Amino acid sequence: MNEHTVQRQIPEADNIGTVTRCPACQAPGAVHWARARDVEYCTSDQDYDYYRCVRCSAVFLDPMPVDRLAQIYPANYYAYAPDERSVIHRIKDRLDAVRLQRILSMMSGDDLQVLDVGGGDGWQLDVVRAIDRRVTFTQVVDLDQDAQARAVARGHDFFCGRVEDFASERRFDLILLINLIEHVSDPGEVLSTLRRHLTPQGVILIKTPNMDSLDARLFRNRNWGGYHCPRHWVLFDRKNFTRLAGRCGFAVRRFAYTQGAPFWSTSVLAELARRGWVKVSAERPMTRHPLYPVLAAGFAGLDLVRTRLGGRPSQMFVELVPTSAPAT
Ligand SMILES: [Zn+2]
Numbered sequence: 001m002n003e004h005t006v007q008r009q010i011p012e013a014d015n016i017g018t019v020t021r022c023p024a025c026q027a028p029g030a031v032h033w034a035r036a037r038d039v040e041y042c043t044s045d046q047d048y049d050y051y052r053c054v055r056c057s058a059v060f061l062d063p064m065p066v067d068r069l070a071q072i073y074p075a076n077y078y079a080y081a082p083d084e085r086s087v088i089h090r091i092k093d094r095l096d097a098v099r100l101q102r103i104l105s106m107m108s109g110d111d112l113q114v115l116d117v118g119g120g121d122g123w124q125l126d127v128v129r130a131i132d133r134r135v136t137f138t139q140v141v142d143l144d145q146d147a148q149a150r151a152v153a154r155g156h157d158f159f160c161g162r163v164e165d166f167a168s169e170r171r172f173d174l175i176l177l178i179n180l181i182e183h184v185s186d187p188g189e190v191l192s193t194l195r196r197h198l199t200p201q202g203v204i205l206i207k208t209p210n211m212d213s214l215d216a217r218l219f220r221n222r223n224w225g226g227y228h229c230p231r232h233w234v235l236f237d238r239k240n241f242t243r244l245a246g247r248c249g250f251a252v253r254r255f256a257y258t259q260g261a262p263f264w265s266t267s268v269l270a271e272l273a274r275r276g277w278v279k280v281s282a283e284r285p286m287t288r289h290p291l292y293p294v295l296a297a298g299f300a301g302l303d304l305v306r307t308r309l310g311g312r313p314s315q316m317f318v319e320l321v322p323t324s325a326p327a328t
Pocket residue numbers: 022023024025026027053054055056057058
């Protein structure tokens with residue numbers, strides 16, 4: 001047994017700044033899972049530790065850098081530059097649009113309201129509005145102050161802050177949580193909050209990394225891209241995410257694995273950088289490296305084939321609908 005497999009008790013609640021219980025299931029035990037660095041944006045040389053819950057197997061960062069958001073989300077963070085989206089991103093966006101179209105087509109009513117949590121300048125809500133003319137109100141909740149003016153100019157309401165602090169009398173028919181839930185310290189609190197913002201017939205569409213994947217296993221101790229270290233704080237698989245959703249008053253209506261090309265690309269480039277074969281820096285983050293789109297295209301193709309063959313790539317789409325009453 002080495003230091004990476006030593007079971008430990010998560011520190012008691014008075015140790016402020018550290019996780020006291022599994023953020024997914026609240027169990028107190030965890031084992032060390034991996035150590036990683038910010039290989040994408042090089043915001044520090046710090047090592048970050050991930051732990052795996054002994055009960056539900058969720059993997060989480062501890063301590064979470066909750067008070068260093070400005071450092072870990074630098075000005076050149078990719079989500080802040082939506083106009084520079086690559087061809088690969090545009091193809092992915094198109095596939096996501098097909099999924100949104102199907103969800104909207106199943107909804108009744110002439111007056112649909114849609115909320116995008118972490119929606120930035122509202123580009124995704126633009127897509128939703130273009131798909132279905134019945135969408136009459138669109139709301140962004142995001143921490144990015146710079147995105148507010150652009151979102152409002154596009155006709156979206158904007159709340160600048162955490163979704164847990166978002167208050168509204170409105171009830172939404174569709175809520176988008178696209179690669180968001182893994183960025184928060186308490187995913188259960190977020191889901192419970194959103195349940196109150198959802199109509200009884202509403203749907204939450206979630207996209208989040210899948211720990212039960214080939215690349216998560218291959219690169220576990222070599223800066224797996226799915227850690228998006230140190231920005232992904234809680235990572236799930238199908239089973240433990242379904243359980244969390246159930247405890248928050250949701251049932252899974254539909255589930256699908258989808259390609260994790262960005263995680264493969266980051267993992268491979270991090271390995272090449274470790275060997276000194278490529279250079280990544282704070283000035284030129286990994287997504288701007290010329291090899292990145294080449295790798296992403298190749299791995300997107302590989303994962304699409306694997307998905308068709310029943311494989312489990314490293315991202316998952318989950319559609320949640322409210323159950324009659326929140327589970328206790
Ligand atoms: Zn757990």
